[in-house]
Amino acid sequence: MNIFRLAGDMTHLMSVLVLLLKIYATKSCSGISLKTQELYAVVFLARYLDLLTDFFSLYNSVMKVVFIASSLAIVWCMRYHRAVRRTYDRELDTFRHYFLILGSFVLALIFHEKFTVQEIFWAFSIYLEAVAILPQLVLLQRSGNVDNLTGQYVFFLGAYRGFYILNWIYRYFTEAHFGRWIASISGLVQTALYADFFYYYFISWKNNAKLKLPA
Template identity: 85%
Template sequence: MNIFRFAGDMTHLISILVLLLKIYATKSCSGISLKTQELYALVFLTRYLDLFTDFISVYNVVMKLVFIGSSLAIVWCMRMHYAVRRTYDKDQDTFRHYLLIAGCFVLALVLHEKFTFQEDPYLLNEEIFWAFSIYLEAVAILPQLVLLQRSGNVDNLTGQYVFFLGAYRGFYILNWIYRYFTEAHFSRWIACLSGLIQTALYADFFYYYFFSWKNNAKLQLPA
């Protein structure tokens, strides 16, 4: 593991902790897209199918369990916890996320890194679901960004959550660049391309985030 991947994992973890802090401390999920959280839960469930079959390290297992468990806990709170769910902006969180799921699954069937009919069916299915999770993660933030634009004003914890989530992808791009130059057979073009697209989606948010930080003002996004 290199420093860029570790930094990416830590900023990802911080983003989740910030979101959990917002939900559990304020008993509110206002400004948070349930659809984005459901997409992230699906991302982790399909990416980590190898959790109990391929052991890499204790760190790897723990991080996978944390991401799966936290994403499911957030979805549960937003759907089932009475005090939290009544603050959910259902009328504004109307992005048709099922279209993203369908589109990413079709794309994963067509484009994945080890497409061969002679391959072990289990490994092929695992590769398809891995590609699906990468594609879906690239666009999972869209419902959240749309919700923030519709609401206009962004509270501090929600803004920090989205910022750290975007920073995580930025560090992972540096991780892929580092691995490309230091590992002889590194080939994750799907992850690299999807990561670049995902980071680009944050560009507008980052602009207004840094503008508000520089001017010590409340974060506001144009409708």
């Protein structure tokens, strides 16, 4: 494992911890898209099917279990925890995320590296993760003001993708058979989706002001 992947994993983990802190400490999920959280739960469940068949390392297995468990816990809290679900912005979170699931699955059936169940679901998870943030970004644009913890959550998610792009560049030049082109292209698409958010995040940080996104 290189430093870029480790940094990516840690910022990804930080995004989850920040979101859990917001939900459990404030008993609020205001500003958080349930649609995005459901998409991430599907992403992790589809990608980590190899937990049942392969063992790479203790670190690898633990991280996979953490991301699956945390994503399911977040979805459960937003749907069924009495205090938390009352704060859910249902009227703003109306993105039709089922189309993203369908489109990603069709892409996986057409563009994959090997026609096996595990590889099809892996490709599906990569395509879906590339666009899973869309409902969250749309909700933030509709609400305008972004609270500090929500802003940090999205920031760490974007940073995670940025570090993974550096990881792929590093592996391309150091590994003889690195050919995960699906992950690389999807990662670039996903990172590009964060560009607008990062611009306004930087402006608010520079001016020491509250983060606001244009509607």
